Amino acid sequence: MISSVGFIGSGNVATQLSKAFKKAGISIEFIYSPSQNNCQLLANQVDCECLDSLKDLPKTNAVFLCVNDDYISELSNDLKNTEALIVHTSGSVGLDELKQNKNHGVFYPFQSISKTVEPNWKEIPLMIEGNSEKNSSSLITLANLISNQVIEADSEVRRTLHLTGVLVNNFTNHLASLSFELLQEKKLPKTLLYPLIEETARKVLLGSPDKTQTGPAIRKDQKTIQAHLNLLESKKELSAIYTLLTKSIQSSN
Amino acid sequence: MISSVGFIGSGNVATQLSKAFKKAGISIEFIYSPSQNNCQLLANQVDCECLDSLKDLPKTNAVFLCVNDDYISELSNDLKNTEALIVHTSGSVGLDELKQNKNHGVFYPFQSISKTVEPNWKEIPLMIEGNSEKNSSSLITLANLISNQVIEADSEVRRTLHLTGVLVNNFTNHLASLSFELLQEKKLPKTLLYPLIEETARKVLLGSPDKTQTGPAIRKDQKTIQAHLNLLESKKELSAIYTLLTKSIQSSN
Numbered sequence: 001m002i003s004s005v006g007f008i009g010s011g012n013v014a015t016q017l018s019k020a021f022k023k024a025g026i027s028i029e030f031i032y033s034p035s036q037n038n039c040q041l042l043a044n045q046v047d048c049e050c051l052d053s054l055k056d057l058p059k060t061n062a063v064f065l066c067v068n069d070d071y072i073s074e075l076s077n078d079l080k081n082t083e084a085l086i087v088h089t090s091g092s093v094g095l096d097e098l099k100q101n102k103n104h105g106v107f108y109p110f111q112s113i114s115k116t117v118e119p120n121w122k123e124i125p126l127m128i129e130g131n132s133e134k135n136s137s138s139l140i141t142l143a144n145l146i147s148n149q150v151i152e153a154d155s156e157v158r159r160t161l162h163l164t165g166v167l168v169n170n171f172t173n174h175l176a177s178l179s180f181e182l183l184q185e186k187k188l189p190k191t192l193l194y195p196l197i198e199e200t201a202r203k204v205l206l207g208s209p210d211k212t213q214t215g216p217a218i219r220k221d222q223k224t225i226q227a228h229l230n231l232l233e234s235k236k237e238l239s240a241i242y243t244l245l246t247k248s249i250q251s252s253n
Numbered sequence: 254m255i256s257s258v259g260f261i262g263s264g265n266v267a268t269q270l271s272k273a274f275k276k277a278g279i280s281i282e283f284i285y286s287p288s289q290n291n292c293q294l295l296a297n298q299v300d301c302e303c304l305d306s307l308k309d310l311p312k313t314n315a316v317f318l319c320v321n322d323d324y325i326s327e328l329s330n331d332l333k334n335t336e337a338l339i340v341h342t343s344g345s346v347g348l349d350e351l352k353q354n355k356n357h358g359v360f361y362p363f364q365s366i367s368k369t370v371e372p373n374w375k376e377i378p379l380m381i382e383g384n385s386e387k388n389s390s391s392l393i394t395l396a397n398l399i400s401n402q403v404i405e406a407d408s409e410v411r412r413t414l415h416l417t418g419v420l421v422n423n424f425t426n427h428l429a430s431l432s433f434e435l436l437q438e439k440k441l442p443k444t445l446l447y448p449l450i451e452e453t454a455r456k457v458l459l460g461s462p463d464k465t466q467t468g469p470a471i472r473k474d475q476k477t478i479q480a481h482l483n484l485l486e487s488k489k490e491l492s493a494i495y496t497l498l499t500k501s502i503q504s505s506n
Contacts, residue, residue, distance in 0.1 A: 163435065173457055173462045186410050192363060197422075216419065
């Protein structure tokens, strides 16, 4: 049973996860972060110590590494003599990057999390992995305290989920960004796109985007496709994106 | 002033637009559609005649062509002797495809419209174009009856808007569809993606997707990008999409 945790990192995930744990009755023992300012700010919020070094770590059941992917294995090494369950929260880093720690696991919240907006944890899928049944089970129990969508998954499955997150979040976000730019060039307000963006999400969430696809690609309306490509004549990259996604829609159906 | 209209077509746009006009006090004089079944169904709903031919058209101020893009110029020719304002509702067809008609214009609702869901017309941008100031002005007055977002725009601007619609709707929808497929292959439920899809739309609608971009592309996290491409090894097309959009995110920032 995990009843006390420490956090390394003081960014978006550390902030929201430590708050959610505290609310669920878990004791937050410490925050450590290279940014002492942020560390102290977060420590104040969850009522715990802000460490200035990783030496003499206070005893806890688990230590959560909420840091950039690149620092995970280095931190794992720094913490190799601790008995606590060492947990990373990354979508794409394998479990084995923590293998120097006797007890280790993954606790990956599948959502875009920011410091300023409190996430609706109950609905956020939490992907759990542990290096032993006992550790998996402890993390699942912990995860169930804050979310109704807890799933045990290995590193490859988690990586696939992360990949789909890139498609529906990062790429979708980028297409919106490119669209706003095109409108700006024609002196049109980006708000013109808002109703369509809302409607697009609403329809996708009905669950069958393959069946509700519309537009020139699926209609094989070559005249409109060509008219759009003409408008993109000076934008080679966007033109290539348009052509490739059009082809992909056509070959999916 | 337009106070009476007829419709050619009985699909999504004809259905919702005729209902909206009727509600706004405009008299619907007729529906004509090659599908007599749909024609009669819609005519019943808006309480008008369902024509079985385009000969001897009842007198109206305007005739709306709500048909596939490919039929617009043909219909324009069939109607070349009418005095009524002939209006098409397409995003990508130029005004000049109606040039055989003395009075002509465009009334383009920028939204994905379906028969079954009543659109929130007040919020839907309506892009208006007319072949004369008088005709533009008549269409603008009509548009203002149903929407608060009426914009006069020429065919190129309208085509650009339509293009951005393809990016934020058709392509976003397709990326979701590809993601659901990937999850299905790993036996994961597509509902795992729902919270992230909602959050993505919410953040885009804050208006600065260029500033709120996250993920491996913008972080130039080559390790994660490579891990994702490895997962897509057997999917050449999706792999190419991933690479191209990653590059585009990186070159935009």
